[in-house]
Amino acid sequence: MSFTSGPPQTTQQYVLDHLRRAILTGRLAPGSPIRQDALAEQLGVSRVPLREALKILEGEGQVIYRPRRGYMVAELALEDFLEVYRLRQILEEEAVRRAIDKMTDEDIERLEEAHEDVVAAAKSGEIIAMATANRRFHFTLIDAAGMARLCKFLNILWDATDVYRSLYYGQESNRERVDREHRGIIEAVRARDADALVQRLDDHRTGTVGAFSEFLARRDS
Amino acid sequence: MSFTSGPPQTTQQYVLDHLRRAILTGRLAPGSPIRQDALAEQLGVSRVPLREALKILEGEGQVIYRPRRGYMVAELALEDFLEVYRLRQILEEEAVRRAIDKMTDEDIERLEEAHEDVVAAAKSGEIIAMATANRRFHFTLIDAAGMARLCKFLNILWDATDVYRSLYYGQESNRERVDREHRGIIEAVRARDADALVQRLDDHRTGTVGAFSEFLARRDS
DNA sequence: CGCTAGGATTTTGGATCCAATATAAATTCT
DNA sequence: AGAATTTATATTGGATCCAAAATCCTAGCG
Numbered sequence: 001m002s003f004t005s006g007p008p009q010t011t012q013q014y015v016l017d018h019l020r021r022a023i024l025t026g027r028l029a030p031g032s033p034i035r036q037d038a039l040a041e042q043l044g045v046s047r048v049p050l051r052e053a054l055k056i057l058e059g060e061g062q063v064i065y066r067p068r069r070g071y072m073v074a075e076l077a078l079e080d081f082l083e084v085y086r087l088r089q090i091l092e093e094e095a096v097r098r099a100i101d102k103m104t105d106e107d108i109e110r111l112e113e114a115h116e117d118v119v120a121a122a123k124s125g126e127i128i129a130m131a132t133a134n135r136r137f138h139f140t141l142i143d144a145a146g147m148a149r150l151c152k153f154l155n156i157l158w159d160a161t162d163v164y165r166s167l168y169y170g171q172e173s174n175r176e177r178v179d180r181e182h183r184g185i186i187e188a189v190r191a192r193d194a195d196a197l198v199q200r201l202d203d204h205r206t207g208t209v210g211a212f213s214e215f216l217a218r219r220d221s
Numbered sequence: 222m223s224f225t226s227g228p229p230q231t232t233q234q235y236v237l238d239h240l241r242r243a244i245l246t247g248r249l250a251p252g253s254p255i256r257q258d259a260l261a262e263q264l265g266v267s268r269v270p271l272r273e274a275l276k277i278l279e280g281e282g283q284v285i286y287r288p289r290r291g292y293m294v295a296e297l298a299l300e301d302f303l304e305v306y307r308l309r310q311i312l313e314e315e316a317v318r319r320a321i322d323k324m325t326d327e328d329i330e331r332l333e334e335a336h337e338d339v340v341a342a343a344k345s346g347e348i349i350a351m352a353t354a355n356r357r358f359h360f361t362l363i364d365a366a367g368m369a370r371l372c373k374f375l376n377i378l379w380d381a382t383d384v385y386r387s388l389y390y391g392q393e394s395n396r397e398r399v400d401r402e403h404r405g406i407i408e409a410v411r412a413r414d415a416d417a418l419v420q421r422l423d424d425h426r427t428g429t430v431g432a433f434s435e436f437l438a439r440r441d442s
Numbered sequence: 443c444g445c446t447a448g449g450a451t452t453t454t455g456g457a458t459c460c461a462a463t464a465t466a467a468a469t470t471c472t
Numbered sequence: 473a474g475a476a477t478t479t480a481t482a483t484t485g486g487a488t489c490c491a492a493a494a495t496c497c498t499a500g501c502g
Binding site (some may be wrong): 048055062084087091147153 | 231234269276277280282289301304307308311312313368370373374377378385
């Protein structure tokens, strides 16, 4: 969930934020067409900024566009899912290997703060707050690599599965697991142990991949 | 250069193709602002499809957008360059490892055809035709992996340095080198030797990275 | 001579309107 | 009755117009 902070400067940004949230929460369901006229009216804007926002989401693969047919919310097949996680594995390894030696004490501090926010949100059962904090946790690490494109690609990959991540956090046992694994990740960062960090991130992802695969297999049947 | 083939179905696509070419050939120079009104008039279209095309290019990092300031053609610093090539190394390794066992005889045939087109274009000194064929050569390999997102990311990375690639092909010695290296790549594919293929692709890139680094270092001084 | 302030101009962002295409419905024909 | 064809409707794509913001230019001041 890479939302812009503060009040939106332009209408397109406002619309973009709204669309991201609507997709994330499932209010715009995967596979459903996006009726520009209705949506624009609902938001109290014209179709122009809406269309520009949709073009951004199209570039990120969040919506599918066919000329003269319009936009629809993207659906993920199981194989798409596996691709996203495989690419995350590869790219996040690169990111953290670059980042680990660059990270300052403040970075590590922010990492811990984000983790605490995750735990707090988990306790009070706020799923979206938890997802947001979790994202901040992981991207504190990724951003530290200082590679703009890599960061962008990873944001796209995270966005693609955001809907399902919220589902994952719904379960109590998964929330505990996240807490434990995050602590392990922080530990590896402190020790500046790149191999251990990569290993722990891999393990961290594996859990979610398993849960998602199961979920999707059920859905598609 | 991922242009749409055939006549454009919508004006946005027409404009998008035009913009890609203009950026590729340097007619829209890196760092220069894009005046929407003038450009739209020049193309004989309104600003609406132009803006949508620009949004696509923004997503690909080809242009930079700042609200209320408009769009400008992206500039690559040396570090951006190195990032692009590092990411290509990582992602292309993944792509070809997946692809190598999936490739059919027809795929390999198309690979050779593309190579022959590269050589032919090189002989007659047609730089853009050479770049196009070269791209087809490499993406025959990459597409065979059957990973949509990976393919998209790699297209973005290739686009980012297209301008400079044409420069590289300008030199006779480089053209010979490309011929030789491509033959080695085909050989590795035929032998289904993934490790050798990855190695040869790495070597293939190394040559261009060296030339580009030198060029950029001169430019930025 | 340089710097700031004010206004004119350019340029972007968004709304509305119209045309072209796709989708849905109705009618006709077999 | 079912399929095909025509007609009607809904929806997208693009053009034009207007408002708001940024840039540029000039005049006034230190």
